[in-house]
Amino acid sequence: MEAGSLLQLLVDDQVRRDGNLSYPQFVLLARLADAPDGRMRMTDLADSAVHSRSGLSYQARLLEDAGLIQRTPSPHDDRSVTAAITDAGRDILARVMPGHLDAVRQGFFSVLDDSQVEALAVTLSAVRDRLRTLVPSATQRRRKAAGG
Amino acid sequence: MEAGSLLQLLVDDQVRRDGNLSYPQFVLLARLADAPDGRMRMTDLADSAVHSRSGLSYQARLLEDAGLIQRTPSPHDDRSVTAAITDAGRDILARVMPGHLDAVRQGFFSVLDDSQVEALAVTLSAVRDRLRTLVPSATQRRRKAAGG
DNA sequence: TATTGTTATACTCTATAACTATA
DNA sequence: TATAGTTATAGAGTATAACAATA
Numbered sequence: 001m002e003a004g005s006l007l008q009l010l011v012d013d014q015v016r017r018d019g020n021l022s023y024p025q026f027v028l029l030a031r032l033a034d035a036p037d038g039r040m041r042m043t044d045l046a047d048s049a050v051h052s053r054s055g056l057s058y059q060a061r062l063l064e065d066a067g068l069i070q071r072t073p074s075p076h077d078d079r080s081v082t083a084a085i086t087d088a089g090r091d092i093l094a095r096v097m098p099g100h101l102d103a104v105r106q107g108f109f110s111v112l113d114d115s116q117v118e119a120l121a122v123t124l125s126a127v128r129d130r131l132r133t134l135v136p137s138a139t140q141r142r143r144k145a146a147g148g
Numbered sequence: 149m150e151a152g153s154l155l156q157l158l159v160d161d162q163v164r165r166d167g168n169l170s171y172p173q174f175v176l177l178a179r180l181a182d183a184p185d186g187r188m189r190m191t192d193l194a195d196s197a198v199h200s201r202s203g204l205s206y207q208a209r210l211l212e213d214a215g216l217i218q219r220t221p222s223p224h225d226d227r228s229v230t231a232a233i234t235d236a237g238r239d240i241l242a243r244v245m246p247g248h249l250d251a252v253r254q255g256f257f258s259v260l261d262d263s264q265v266e267a268l269a270v271t272l273s274a275v276r277d278r279l280r281t282l283v284p285s286a287t288q289r290r291r292k293a294a295g296g
Numbered sequence: 297t298a299t300t301g302t303t304a305t306a307c308t309c310t311a312t313a314a315c316t317a318t319a
Numbered sequence: 320t321a322t323a324g325t326t327a328t329a330g331a332g333t334a335t336a337a338c339a340a341t342a
Contacts, residue, residue, distance in 0.1 A: 001152060001156065002198070002276045003152075003272045003273075003275045003279060004149060004151075004152030004153075005152075005198050006198060006276060006279035006280065006282075006283050007149065007275070007279060008149065009198065009283050010279060010282060010283050013283075022308075022309085024308095024309075041323090042323075042324065043322085043323065043324080050150070050153050050154060050157065051310080052310065052311055052312085053311095053323080053324065053325085054310075054311060054312080054313095054324090054325075054326075055309070055310045055311070056324095057324065057326075058308095058309075058310080058325095058326095059309085061325090071324095077318080077319075077322095077323080078317080078318055078319085078323095079317070079318045079319065079322065079323040079324075080318095080322090080324080081323075081324060081325095106282065107275070107278060107279050107282050107283075108275055108278075108279075110278065111274040111275060111277075111278045112271055112274070112275070116267070116270075116271045119264070119267050119271070120268070120271055120272075122264075123260055123264045123267070123268055124151045125151075126259040126260070127151045127155070127255070127256055127259060127260070128150045128151040128154060129259075130255060130256075130258065130259045131151060131154035131155060131158060131255050131256075132154065134154075134158055134254065134255050135154050135157050135158050135161075135255075139322085139323095141311090142322090143321090143322095170331075170332085172331095172332075189300090190300075190301065191299085191300065191301080194301095199333080200333065200334055200335085201300080201301065201302085201334095202301090202302075202303075202334060202335080202336095203332070203333045203334070204301095205301065205302055205303075206302095206303095206331095206332075206333075207332085209302090219301095222300095225299095225300080225341080225342075226300095226340080226341055226342085227299065227300040227301075227340070227341045227342065228299090228300060228301080228341095229301060229302095287299090287300095289334090290299090291298090291299095297342100298341105298342080299340100299341080299342070300339100300340080300341080300342095301338100301339090301340090301341105302337105302338080302339085302340105303336100303337085303338080303339105304335105304336090304337080304338095305334100305335090305336090305337100306333105306334090306335090307332105307333090307334085307335105308331105308332090308333085308334100309330105309331090309332085309333100310329105310330090310331085310332100311328100311329090311330085311331100312327105312328090312329090312330105313327090313328090313329105314325105314326085314327080314328100315324105315325080315326080315327095316324085316325080316326105317322100317323085317324090317325105318321105318322085318323080318324105319320100319321080319322070319323095
């Protein structure tokens with residue numbers, strides 16, 4: 001937990017300096033950039049980022065006001081909204097990534113060899129998957145609140 | 149990072165239910181309980197917990213108001229304050245720990261074998277130590293702010 | 297002068313509940 | 320009825336800067 005907190009502080013500082021982004025904003029932007037076509041449904045984004053829906057709406061508004069993402073109605077379901085990273089969003093990310101990679105290399109990878117990195121990927125993925133079954137997603141929390 | 153966030157959510161829920169503690173309060177209390185004599189200087193506590201001093205003062209006030217810690221002037225340096233866990237604090241911790249151990253076992257250790265746990269301890273400790281050299285402590289941040 | 301700790305203040309983030317709208 | 324998303328509101332946590340006190 002200490003390692004995680006410290007790494008988040010390091011990355012937060014860096015993305016704030018280089019791209020005027022907060023850590024959660026950077027995570028959302030990076031996740032969108034990695035998604036097919038740079039788009040994701042709001043609910044899926046909320047679940048994947050461990051956010052409540054209202055928390056995601058808040059961050060999405062900030063990112064949209066900054067011109068880094070755009071929200072549009074989803075094609076096949078008029079209830080849904082699709083968030084898409086904009087060209088400006090990709091530009092910011094391109095500006096931030098070199099420093100980000102440097103920071104992560106220096107703070108994380110530099111003290112590990114390849115086999116250790118591989119082992120971490122395996123074990124922490126297993127932990128993450130396990131925790132996803134134990135920690136209710138944003139959607140599940142909502143269902144629980146409505147039902148109880 | 150995902151694993152860390154999820155584990156924090158899991159633990160936060162559990163310590164809140166079982167002991168009416170927030171995650172940062174639980175961390176501070178546990179750290180004090182582990183310290184020799186149950187006492188630590190405020191600055192050392194802030195540095196060890198990745199807090200600013202003001203942030204620690206805030207949490208310390210909450211814990212003290214709840215009767216779980218007590219702050220007293222330090223014996224050898226009248227500028228310093230020593231925080232000590234109280235009997236009530238130890239009681240709360242004793243009430244919370246069984247559920248905590250269960251949660252961590254279920255969410256974390258259950259998916260790992262002994263050698264994986266050992267490898268995690270080695271690698272994440274190295275990462276933590278490395279990050280401690282890169283992320284300024286509360287004291288260092290303050291010096292920087294004063295100097296610049 | 298430098299260090300320790302607190303406090304006033306402001307801001308970010310997150311969540312709950314209420315609301316609107318569509319399936 | 321159930322799901323998707325937003326917003327009003329409130330609260331927790333943190334940090335910066337100013338302050339008081341001691342080394």
